[in-house]
Amino acid sequence: MDLLWLYAQALVDGLLAGVMYSLVALGFVLIFKASGVLNFAQGAMVFMAGLTFVSLMELGLHPALAGLATVAVMVALALAVERVVLRPLVNQPPIILFMATIGLTFIVEGATLSVWGSTPKLLELGDPYAAFEVGELYIVYSEFYAAIAVAALVIALALFFNKTRIGRALRAVADDHQAALSVGIPLTTIWVVVWSVAGVVALVAGIVWGGRLGVQFSLALLALKALPVLILGGFTSIPGAIVGGLLVGAGEKLAEVYMSETFGLGGVENFFPYLMAMLFLMVRPQGLFGERIIERV
Amino acid sequence: MTSALLSVNNIEVVYDHVILVLKGVSLTVPEGGVVALLGANGAGKTTTLKAVSNLLRAERGEVTRGAITYRGERVDRLDPHALVTRGVTQVMEGRHCFEHLTVEENLLTGAYTRKDGRAAVARDLQMVYGYFPRLQDRRTAQAGYISGGEQQMTAIGRALMARPSLILLDEPSMGLAPQLVEEIFDIVRRLNREEGVSFLLAEQNTNIALRYADYGYILENGRVVLDGKASTLTENADVKEFYLGLGEGGRKSYREVKHYRRRKRWLA
Structure with missing residues (x-):
């Protein structure tokens, strides 16, 4: 019976961690959908948003004010990226845009470090150990609230995409750039909007992850954790990012517990998601919820 | 003129x-x-x-x-x-509907540039449905799965929504x-x-x-x-021969196919 609770606890921990992976993956999906660019800099954006937010708070700003100011910074970044990177490279092959975002990663990281310094900062989101119990499960409040925040964000995004004029235009651009141009949707505006939204998602991710790990450089590496999530869920699907995140989170924690209980192996959770992703690629390369390729016969 | x-x-x-x-x-x-x-x-x-x-x-x-x-x-x-x-709105060759959007969403994206309010857009949506009743029946269908004719109608309807x-x-x-x-x-x-x-x-x-x-x-x-x-072009001998497939005496038969083609007069 104890063992069962152990697995249940691993599952819950995994799902809660998974929600947070989804958050990073979400940023990738947004930009990939609207501009076909795999934005390698998403992790750097999480780092930038998180560190800017904490540093502003340390300067004595009210959290809400700091949040707003950070959003403004992310929108400014979106404007700059559109102007300096995307517009000159329009119509270039995807690999060139991908390379550009790798360059962008280092610029964003470097600039953030030189402005705010490289010391890790603590983000206090209430007592990190406070928890409640369900049966024998132990659920940490901060993680639980993070999951709720993510759920709210996803619902907000879904409404934005499906119910608003701009959201509809974003989906239209994702489907067919040329046709979107022909009905007068300006691609440049759409790119700024989508990078800004990705910036806001990065801020939420930065706060949630920063509260857990401290706000430090390793936040930028979260981008790598998002890749298996994307492969599982599909690069073009918001629900895919969520489900992919949950699968990766639950999968890695369960695998860890199983391997250490049965074989005494440790550290499986570090590579298990990538193993899952590779196996998955062979079976269903477009991901669970990847945009179905519509073929009329 | x-x-x-x-x-x-x-x-x-x-x-x-x-x-x-x-x-x-x-x-x-x-x-x-x-x-x-x-x-x-x-x-x-x-x-x-x-x-x-x-x-x-x-x-x-x-x-x-x-x-x-x-x-x-x-x-x-x-x-x-x-x-x-x-x-000025273009309807592109090959329809180019937004495949993953519904027919109605496709039409609404056409109104992206409009600034005259929801009511006017809603009125024009009814106008488009008036011209293409078939689109109203299929308004919730994904545009990628409707027939070619319906896609062409969607594309024209979408252009109309911009009030061009x-x-x-x-x-x-x-x-x-x-x-x-x-x-x-x-x-x-x-x-x-x-x-x-x-x-x-x-x-x-x-x-x-x-x-x-x-x-x-x-x-x-x-x-x-x-x-x-x-009307003048339709009567032009060259247009008839090269574009309408009509010879001097009505429709050309492939039985009397010529091995050379008459030089187009407009090239002279």
Whole structure:
């Protein structure tokens, strides 16, 4: 019976961690959908948003004010990226845009470090150990609230995409750039909007992850954790990012517990998601919820 | 002749800085007119339309010489968005619906540039459904899964939602059954008469295009080789032989196929 609770606890921990992976993956999906660019800099954006937010708070700003100011910074970044990177490279092959975002990663990281310094900062989101119990499960409040925040964000995004004029235009651009141009949707505006939204998602991710790990450089590496999530869920699907995140989170924690209980192996959770992703690629390369390729016969 | 809505003056279009596709094309669309742009594959019909709508630049094409004016204003340096807001919308060849959006969402994206409020957009949505009742039945279907004819209707309806004065209609007959082609052209005529929309349409199907248009231009190798009233073109011997498949004495039979073709008079 104890063992069962152990697995249940691993599952819950995994799902809660998974929600947070989804958050990073979400940023990738947004930009990939609207501009076909795999934005390698998403992790750097999480780092930038998180560190800017904490540093502003340390300067004595009210959290809400700091949040707003950070959003403004992310929108400014979106404007700059559109102007300096995307517009000159329009119509270039995807690999060139991908390379550009790798360059962008280092610029964003470097600039953030030189402005705010490289010391890790603590983000206090209430007592990190406070928890409640369900049966024998132990659920940490901060993680639980993070999951709720993510759920709210996803619902907000879904409404934005499906119910608003701009959201509809974003989906239209994702489907067919040329046709979107022909009905007068300006691609440049759409790119700024989508990078800004990705910036806001990065801020939420930065706060949630920063509260857990401290706000430090390793936040930028979260981008790598998002890749298996994307492969599982599909690069073009918001629900895919969520489900992919949950699968990766639950999968890695369960695998860890199983391997250490049965074989005494440790550290499986570090590579298990990538193993899952590779196996998955062979079976269903477009991901669970990847945009179905519509073929009329 | 009524005043010119659109005039294209001697434009030259180059792709990728080297490939010369249009070598001096001029044409005029009068207010309220239906003008057909005819010619074979690769003659430059689509390029002409895209030069007007400014979609060329997205394909690395450029108008290097000549001018395009719409209502007296130079428009060849604007972007597509600016043109749509001025009242020129293109319906691209091959329909290009937003496949993952529903039919109604497709139509609504057409109203993206509108600033006159929800009520006006809702009214125009009903207007489009009035012309294309079939779209109303399929309004919640994903546009990727509807039939080719319905997609063409969606594409035209989507363009209408921008409240254009001029629609650039590229190859509306492509891949459609003859009966549907007829239906689409009937609606084009009704839109022209009832809504006052002017059309510049590129078409390979010379026969039907000349029946519905008032005026036609024939393009060959990036040049206008012949133009005239639709009724005059239909009677032209060369048009008959080379575009309508009619010989001197009615429909040509392949039994008496010639090994040489008569030289086109306009090349002389």
